[in-house]
Amino acid sequence: MARSSDPTRTRILTAASRLFYAEGIRAVSVDAVAENAGITKKTLYYHFRSKDDLVAAYLAARDQPNLVLFKRWFDEAEGALPDKVAAIFRHLAKAARHPKWRGCGFLRTTAELANLPGHPAIKIGAAHKKKFEAWLQATFAEAGIESAGELARQMLLLLDGSFAVVLLHRDASYMETAGEAARALVQAALPRRMRAAPQRSR
Amino acid sequence: MARSSDPTRTRILTAASRLFYAEGIRAVSVDAVAENAGITKKTLYYHFRSKDDLVAAYLAARDQPNLVLFKRWFDEAEGALPDKVAAIFRHLAKAARHPKWRGCGFLRTTAELANLPGHPAIKIGAAHKKKFEAWLQATFAEAGIESAGELARQMLLLLDGSFAVVLLHRDASYMETAGEAARALVQAALPRRMRAAPQRSR
C-alpha cells in the first residue's frame, strides 16, 4: 500500500500542489501533474484513485504546515496579544507581495468547487479553517477574553476577507488594514485590567 | 450592431449568468450556455467574441444591480449609521441561506481565474469592489468620520471575508458576526458628539 512517505507519492503531491495552487483545480489536467512529477499518468492513478482524490490530498497536505506557520508567527511576535495577532497579518502581507502568491489555496479551491458541496476537498478546507478558529478561540479564552468565540470568528472573517480582497486588487496593503482592524477588535475585547494603554499603530 | 438591449444577447447573458454563478466559469461550457439560452453556439459567438468576453459581460451585467441593491438596503434601514451598515450584512445573511446561494460571483470568478491576472473579468470585479468601497468611504466621510477611508476598507474586508467563510462552512451566521464587527468598528469611528449610547445588539 502506498504510504504517505512513499517518494513517488510525495513527488506527485509536490507537483500537484505547485500546479493546483498556481493555476487552479480545473485548469490543471492530470496529465500536467503527472508530467510535472516526472511520471506517467497511470502511475499517478496507481497512487490516487481519481483527480478528486488528488485534490483532496493536495489540501490535506497543506493543513498542518499552514497551521504551524501561523502559530509560529504568533508565538514569535513581540508585544501583547493584539500585537501578536496583528503579526500574523503582517507576515501574510509580506507573503502576499511575492509574485507567485495566489491567495489561500483552501478558499480558492472552495470557490472553484462551490457547485460540488460535498466534495472531499471542501470538507478538508472547512476543517482546516475550523481548526484555526478553534486555536484562536482557545488563545483568546486563555487571555481572559469573555467573547473569545465571537472574536475568533471576527479574526477569521478579516483574515479570509483579506485573502479575497488582496487577490482581487493585487494590493497587499489591505492585509495591513485587516491587521489593524484585528488589533483594534482584540484590544477592545481584552478585560480592562489586562488592557495596556491602547497604542494606535502608526 | 448588437445593442445591449438586444433580446438574443440578453437571453445569452441571462443563461450565462445563471450557469456561471451556479457552476463556476471553467465548469460551464459555451455549448451549455448556448443550449440554455435556446440558441446555437455559433449565434453566441456572433454576439460575443470569445468565452472570456462572455465571462466579462456576465460580471459587468451584475455590477450596477448589485451596487444598487446594497445601497437600497442601507438607505431603507432604520437607525443610526452603525445600524444601517449592519443592515447590509443582515440582508446578505438572509440571501446566503437560500440553497442556490453560491457566494459572491465577483470573488469566485477572481479566485477561479487567479492564474490569468489581466483577465477582463477580473478587472471588472476589481472595479466593482472599488466602487462599493468608494461609496462606503463617501458615506462615512459625510457622517463626519475622519478615518472614512480606512473604515470603508475594513467593511470591505468583513464583507468579502463573510462571503468566503459562509461559502466554505455553509453557515450564514458568520455573516451576522461580520455585521456585528462592522457595527462595532463604525460605532467606534464615529465622532464623539454624534455617538449615541453604543447599543450592543442582542
Place this chain on the structure above:
DNA sequence: CGAGGTATATTCACTGGTCAGTATACATCG
C-alpha cells in the same frame, strides 16, 4: 412603388485538440 443589394442574425455540421480514466503489458524485487 419595387427590384436588387447589403448588413444583420441565425443555423448545422465540423475541426483540432484536451480531458479523465483504463487495458494491457512489462519490470523489479522479496
Place this chain on the structure above:
DNA sequence: CGATGTATACTGACCAGTGAATATACCTCG
C-alpha cells in the same frame, strides 16, 4: 513466483472556436 509499481497506448466524451450556408430586415435607386 507474485506483489508492487511503472510504462505505452488507447477510449469515449467533451471543449472552444469555425466554415459555409441561409434567413430576415432594411435601404437604395430605377
